[in-house]
Amino acid sequence: MLPHLRPGIVAGSLLALARALGEFGAVVIVSGNIINQTLTAPVLIAQLITGFKPEAAAAIGTILFGLAFVLVLIVERLVGRREVES
Amino acid sequence: VSVREIEPPRTSERTRRRLVHGGLTAVTVLYIGLLIVAPLVGIAIAALKPGLSGWTETLSQPDVRHALALTAVITFETVLVTSVLGVVVALVLARDRFPGKRFVSALVDLPLAVSPVVVGLAAVLLFGNGGWFEPWFSARGIQILFAVPSMVLVTIFISIPFVIREVAPLLEELGTEEEEAARTLGASWLQTFLRVTLPNIRWGLLYGIALTTARAVGEIGAVLIVSGSIAGQTETATLYILRAFDEGKDPSGYMVALILALVSIVLLAGIEIFKSREEKELT
Numbered sequence: 001m002l003p004h005l006r007p008g009i010v011a012g013s014l015l016a017l018a019r020a021l022g023e024f025g026a027v028v029i030v031s032g033n034i035i036n037q038t039l040t041a042p043v044l045i046a047q048l049i050t051g052f053k054p055e056a057a058a059a060i061g062t063i064l065f066g067l068a069f070v071l072v073l074i075v076e077r078l079v080g081r082r083e084v085e086s
Numbered sequence: 087v088s089v090r091e092i093e094p095p096r097t098s099e100r101t102r103r104r105l106v107h108g109g110l111t112a113v114t115v116l117y118i119g120l121l122i123v124a125p126l127v128g129i130a131i132a133a134l135k136p137g138l139s140g141w142t143e144t145l146s147q148p149d150v151r152h153a154l155a156l157t158a159v160i161t162f163e164t165v166l167v168t169s170v171l172g173v174v175v176a177l178v179l180a181r182d183r184f185p186g187k188r189f190v191s192a193l194v195d196l197p198l199a200v201s202p203v204v205v206g207l208a209a210v211l212l213f214g215n216g217g218w219f220e221p222w223f224s225a226r227g228i229q230i231l232f233a234v235p236s237m238v239l240v241t242i243f244i245s246i247p248f249v250i251r252e253v254a255p256l257l258e259e260l261g262t263e264e265e266e267a268a269r270t271l272g273a274s275w276l277q278t279f280l281r282v283t284l285p286n287i288r289w290g291l292l293y294g295i296a297l298t299t300a301r302a303v304g305e306i307g308a309v310l311i312v313s314g315s316i317a318g319q320t321e322t323a324t325l326y327i328l329r330a331f332d333e334g335k336d337p338s339g340y341m342v343a344l345i346l347a348l349v350s351i352v353l354l355a356g357i358e359i360f361k362s363r364e365e366k367e368l369t
Binding site: 015018019021022023024025028029041042043045046049054057058061064065068069071072073075076080 | 199
C-alpha cells in the first residue's frame with residue numbers, strides 16, 4: 001500500500017510545507033511578533049514593507065518565493081509521473 | 087497470495103484488526119475535532135456571548151458594514167474572473183498538447199505554495215513608486231496600490247488554482263467523444279460548450295467556486311500589504327478582525343469571524359448536499 005501512496009504523500013507533505021512556510025494571517029494574530037522569538041519570515045516581510053524597507057523585504061521574499069517554486073516543481077514531477085504510470 | 091491470507095482470520099486476528107481500525111478512527115476524530123471543530127466552536131461561543139444587542143451594535147458600525155461589503159465585492163469579482171479564465175485554462179491543460187505544458191501546470195499550483203505576503207510584496211514592487219507599471223497608471227490617474235484594484239488583483243492570484251484543479255480532471259475523464267458527437271450533429275462550438283461540456287463539469291466548477299470564495303473571503307496576508315488597511319476604505323472583513331483584536335474589541339472580531347466562517351461552511355456543505363441529492367436521483 002505504502003509504495004503506491006508514496007508520491008501522493010510526498011506531494012501533499014511538500015504542499016503542506018510550502019503553506020506552512022508562507023502562513024501569515026493566523027500567525028500574526030497569535031504570535032505577538034517578538035523579534036528573535038516568535039517573528040516569522042512572512043510577518044517580517046510585512047513589517048519591512050510598512051517600515052519602507054522594500055529592498056530587505058524583497059530579499060526575504062525572493063528566498064520564500066524560490067522555496068515555493070522549487071516545491072511546486074517537485075510536486076508536479078511526482079504527480080505527473082503517477083499520471084503517466086496509470 | 088499466501089495460504090494464510092485465504093484462511094478465515096482467527097478470532098484473535100479479527101479483534102486485532104478491529105482494534106487497529108478503532109484506533110485509526112479515534113486518531114481521525116481527535117485530529118479533526120481538536121484542530122478544526124474546537125476552534126470553530128470556540129469562535130461560535132465567543133461570538134454568541136454578547137447576545138442580540140451586541141450583534142446589532144457591531145453590525146450597525148459603518149466600519150464593519152463597509153468591511154463586509156468590501157469583502158463581498160472583492161470575492162464576487164475574484165469568482166467571476168477565476169471561473170471564466172479557470173475553465174479556459176482547464177480546457178487547454180486537459181485537451182491540448184504543447185511544449186512546456188508540465189511547466190505551466192506547475193505554475194498553476196504556485197499560488198497554493200507561495201506566501202500571500204510575497205504576492206502582496208510583488209504587487210507593491212510592480213505598482214508602487216518606481217515599479218514597472220506605476221508610470222502608466224499614474225499618468226492616467228488610476229490608483230492601483232492602497233485601493234480596491236490591487237486588492238482584487240492579489241485575491242485573484244491566490245485563488246487561481248481552485249477552479250482549474252477541480253475542472254481539469256473532469257475534462258480529462260470526460261474525453262472528447264460527446265463533444266465530437268455534438269459537433270458532427272451540427273452543433274456550433276458555443277452550443278457544444280454550453281449544452282455538452284458545461285453540464286458535465288458543473289459540479290467541479292461549483293466546487294471550485296466554493297473553494298475560491300472560501301479563500302477570497304479569508305485572505306489577509308496579500309490584502310494587508312497592498313491595501314494599507316484604511317478603516318472604512320480599504321479594510322476588508324479579515325483586516326477588520328485583525329484591527330478589532332489590536333484595539334481590544336474582541337467580541338466584534340469574533341462576530342465578523344463567525345460570519346466569514348459560516349459563509350464558507352454553508353457554501354461547501356450546500357454544494358455537497360445538492361450534489362449527493364442529484365447523484366441519488368440519477369441512480
